Every structure is written in structure tokens, then in C-alpha cells.
Amino acid sequence: MPGLDTPTPLPPKQPRLIRRFSRAQLAAHLLVAVTFFVMLWTGLALYFPPLAEIMNRPLAKQWHLYASVALGIGLVVLILLKPRDFGIVVREVDTLDRADREWLRGGPRRLFSHVGAPEQGWLNAGQKLNTAVTLGLLVVLTFTGILLWLGERNTAWRFTGTVGVHDIATLLIIILVSGHLYLALFNPSTRAAARGIVTGSVDREWAEANHGRWVRDSEKQDR
Amino acid sequence: MMSTMDQPSSHPTPTAKSRIPLGRAAFLGTIAAGVVGVAALSRVGGNIGGSLADLGSAVGAGSIVPSGGWRIYNVQDPMPTFDPASYTLTINGNVEQPVTLNWQAVQATPMTTEITDFHCVTGWSVDKVHWKGITAKTIIDLVKPRPSAQHINFQSLEQPYFDQLTMKQFVLPQVMLAVEMDGTPLTRAHGAPMRLVIPQMYGYKGVKWLSTITFEDTPTRGYWETRGYDEDAWVGHTHTAAA
Numbered sequence: 532m533p534g535l536d537t538p539t540p541l542p543p544k545q546p547r548l549i550r551r552f553s554r555a556q557l558a559a560h561l562l563v564a565v566t567f568f569v570m571l572w573t574g575l576a577l578y579f580p581p582l583a584e585i586m587n588r589p590l591a592k593q594w595h596l597y598a599s600v601a602l603g604i605g606l607v608v609l610i611l612l613k614p615r616d617f618g619i620v621v622r623e624v625d626t627l628d629r630a631d632r633e634w635l636r637g638g639p640r641r642l643f644s645h646v647g648a649p650e651q652g653w654l655n656a657g658q659k660l661n662t663a664v665t666l667g668l669l670v671v672l673t674f675t676g677i678l679l680w681l682g683e684r685n686t687a688w689r690f691t692g693t694v695g696v697h698d699i700a701t702l703l704i705i706i707l708v709s710g711h712l713y714l715a716l717f718n719p720s721t722r723a724a725a726r727g728i729v730t731g732s733v734d735r736e737w738a739e740a741n742h743g744r745w746v747r748d749s750e751k752q753d754r
Numbered sequence: 755m756m757s758t759m760d761q762p763s764s765h766p767t768p769t770a771k772s773r774i775p776l777g778r779a780a781f782l783g784t785i786a787a788g789v790v791g792v793a794a795l796s797r798v799g800g801n802i803g804g805s806l807a808d809l810g811s812a813v814g815a816g817s818i819v820p821s822g823g824w825r826i827y828n829v830q831d832p833m834p835t836f837d838p839a840s841y842t843l844t845i846n847g848n849v850e851q852p853v854t855l856n857w858q859a860v861q862a863t864p865m866t867t868e869i870t871d872f873h874c875v876t877g878w879s880v881d882k883v884h885w886k887g888i889t890a891k892t893i894i895d896l897v898k899p900r901p902s903a904q905h906i907n908f909q910s911l912e913q914p915y916f917d918q919l920t921m922k923q924f925v926l927p928q929v930m931l932a933v934e935m936d937g938t939p940l941t942r943a944h945g946a947p948m949r950l951v952i953p954q955m956y957g958y959k960g961v962k963w964l965s966t967i968t969f970e971d972t973p974t975r976g977y978w979e980t981r982g983y984d985e986d987a988w989v990g991h992t993h994t995a996a997a
Contacts, residue, residue: 577876581829587982588978588981588982588983621777625777625778626774626775626777628774631776659776660777660780663781663784664784666781667780667781667783667784671785671789674789675788679877682877682879683990684990685990686871686873686990689877690795690796691796691823691879692791692792693796695795696791696795700788
């Protein structure tokens with residue numbers, strides 16, 4: 532009988548890893564991360580006199596300024612080089628779909644367990660909000676930083692609220708980054724994502740469990 | 755040719771019907787809050803600072819929480835405590851008539867008032883501060899420094915804090931040894947009983963908890979100057995080279 536001698540074809544073997552981020556996206560994340568920590572450390576040295584004992588003020592100021600300029604120029608260059616890669620991020624972050632709304636309704640427990648979570652796309656609602664608010668805070672820090680820079684040259688640019696808002700934005704971004712690092716490095720149900728932002732690829736099994744709709748849609752497009 | 759790693763995986767967006775511009779709202783909302791925050795805090799100024807400062811002190815962060823627009827910095831804890839019975843102000847060095855004044859003698863010295871803006875090197879300012887104190891001219895007339903004594907060292911009770919001015923800087927208008935701020939005696943946090951006020955320079959030159967003034971022939975770099983701060987802390991003209 533035909534077919535008896537023919538082995539049943541196996542489904543094509545799926546690679547263990549699936550690509551989540553492009554090189555340009557990885558570079559942008561690395562740039563934000565490195566410059567953020569340089570600005571945080573030098574900013575603290577400018578802010579807390581006891582830390583000025585460790586790092587002298589002119590040096591801290593130079594590095595604080597250089598890091599902020601490097602971040603701005605670096606991001607612009609990356610966006611100009613790979614506009615499509617960042618257009619994807621903007622569209623994804625800008626979108627709150629039904630799954631996101633369900634995810635948000637689940638509240639903070641979604642951060643620590645994906646049990647019962649609706650199937651997610653490339654980013655979940657928490658990641659979208661984190662990205663949008665972090666970028667917004669970076670703009671606020673840049674705006675108030677420029678005012679502080681101008682205020683050193685002309686006291687007419689010194690406003691009572693500038694330092695306060697710079698401080699509050701710094702505090703908020705420290706809280707966001709701390710939570711981000713905890714989820715990326717320590718939280719069992721989310722730390723597999725850290726591999727993605729370092730190498731660009733994540734474990735397929737983890738992606739299917741946590742971002743199933745993205746995996747399915749990507750594979751549809753690849754066919 | 756583009757490598758496979760250059761191509762991000764597909765990230766399909768949901769159908770238009772279910773889309774809400776969440777990211778845009780969060781991003782723009784954060785920026786708007788920042789801009790409005792600068793305007794609002796600048797408008798209400800230090801009026802909201804009191805309770806925040808109390809809270810800050812309670813959690814050990816008193817120095818960074820503004821009170822009345824001020825942030826209090828010190829290099830040694832606890833801050834010096836003023837005791838009117840034992841306090842003395844010593845003025846010595848290369849002078850013809852060195853003196854040591856007790857608190858009663860300090861109070862008996864002629865004083866003047868000035869209204870000046872205070873600028874901190876860390877970026878904040880307090881406008882129109884009312885000071886009352888002893889002018890540089892009064893001090894010079896009192897101790898009669900010799901012509902070669904062109905540098906004046908101000909030592910704080912808060913060891914090891916000190917700073918220095920040149921004679922030209924010391925005799926600038928509105929420079930004084932203040933004992934009152936905004937109509938009340940200096941508080942402990944503001945340097946009681948006496949602090950140097952030089953509105954033309956950033957606040958770190960204004961030594962608080964003043965105990966000794968020494969007229970010298972040669973300059974000495976102050977506490978913060980040895981840690982990278984500018985020796986001449988002119989507001990609007992220094993601390994800009996690096997930034």
C-alpha cells in the first residue's frame with residue numbers, strides 16, 4: 532500500500548530560540564542603561580555633599596553632561612539608522628489592546644505570575660507603560676537639566692521648581708529602574724526575558740508561555 | 755545585505771478597533787507633569803517646604819528636603835549647637851588689634867540689614883532673604899588688619915569646615931556676618947549664631963557656625979575647594995567650565 536513504506540513526515544523542528552530584539556534596539560537599550568547609571572552616579576555626587584568627597588565636582592559634572600549628550604545623540608543616530616526598528620517600538624508601546632486591558636485589570640500580581648494572564652503580544656502592558664513613562668521622565672530630566680545648566684550662567688534661568696522636579700523625576704526613574712532590574716534579574720517568571728535584551732533572542736518556550744500572540748503572529752508572517 | 759539579526763521579528767499591531775494610544779498618553783502626560791511641576795513649584799516657592807522638611811528629617815533625609823526653599827547641608831553630624839554663655843568669636847591673625855568677642859559683645863556691635871538673593875551651587879536659589887549682621891568694614895575697623903593681610907580665613911564650629919575670601923571680596927557691598935535671617939535669629943540649621951553672607955558667591959563660601967576669623971598674608975584653599983570646587987564661587991561666572 533502506498534504510504535506504508537513512507538515515514539510520516541515530522542513537523543519541522545523549531546529552533547530553541549526566537550529573536551525578539553534587533554541589534555539597533557539592543558544598542559539603544561544598552562546606551563540608555565549605561566548613560567543612565569553614569570548620570571545617576573555623577574548626579575548623586577553633585578547632589579549629596581558627602582559623595583563629593585569621593586568624586587570631585589568638576590569631574591562629576593563633566594561626566595554627567597557628557598553622558599546626557601551621548602544619550603541624546605546616540606538615540607538620534609540609532610533612530611536615523613534604523614527608523615523601522617524604532618517605529619515598531621513606538622507603535623507597540625503606543626497601543627493598548629484588549630489583552631493589555633485584561634493584563635492591567637489583573638494588577639500587580641501579573642508582574643509576579645503569568646498564571647491566568649491573557650495571551651500577550653510582543654510587550655505586555657506593564658512593559659509598555661514602563662517604556663513610555665521612563666522615556667517621558669528622561670525628557671523631563673533633560674528639560675530641567677538644561678534649565679539648571681542655564682541657571683549656572685544666568686540666574687534669571689533659576690526657578691524654584693527646577694531642582695525639585697529634577698529630584699522627583701530622578702526618584703521616580705530610580706524606582707522604575709529598580710523594579711525593571713528586579714523583574715529582569717530575579718523574578719522567576721520574568722527573568723528569562725533578560726536574555727533577550729542582551730543577545731536579542733529569548734527561549735521559545737518562555738516566549739510561547741508569556742508572549743504567545745507575538746510568537747504565533749511572527750511565525751504566520753515568516754511563512 | 756541586512757543580516758537576520760538586523761531584522762526585528764514581526765510585531766503585529768492589533769486591529770484599529772481595539773487600539774488606545776496608551777504609550778502616547780503616558781509619555782506626554784509625564785512630560786506635561788514635569789513642565790507643570792516646574793511652573794507650579796516655582797510659583798508656590800518654599801511655602802510647601804515646611805511639612806516636607808519635617809518628614810525628611812524624620813526619615814534622615816533632612817538635608818535634601820527643601821524647607822522655605824532652603825536645603826540644609828553640613829559636613830559633620832551633629833550640627834554645632836549654639837550656647838550664648840560660652841560662644842566666642844575670635845578675630846586674629848595679621849592684625850593690629852586681635853579680639854575675642856563673647857555673644858553679648860557681638861550683639862553690641864553695630865549692625866546693618868540687607869536683602870539679597872541666595873544661590874546654591876547645586877542649583878537652587880532663595881530670593882530676597884532679609885539678613886541682619888555686622889559689615890566687613892566694621893570688622894576691619896575693629897581689628898585693623900595690616901596691609902599684607904589680603905586673605906581672610908573663616909573657621910566654622912563645624913570642624914573641619916572653613917573657607918576663605920580675599921580682602922577685595924570681603925569688602926564687596928552686602929557682605930556681612932549675619933546673626934538674623936528674615937527677622938529672626940539664625941536657626942541652628944542656618945548656622946547659629948553667626949554665618950558669613952556673600953551674595954555674589956555660591957552658598958558654600960558662606961561659612962556657617964562661624965567661630966574664628968583670621969587675617970592672613972597667603973591664601974589657603976577652603977574645605978570644598980580642596981574637593982574640586984572653584985575657589986572664587988562667583989554666581990553666574992564659575993562652576994560653568996565643566997558644564
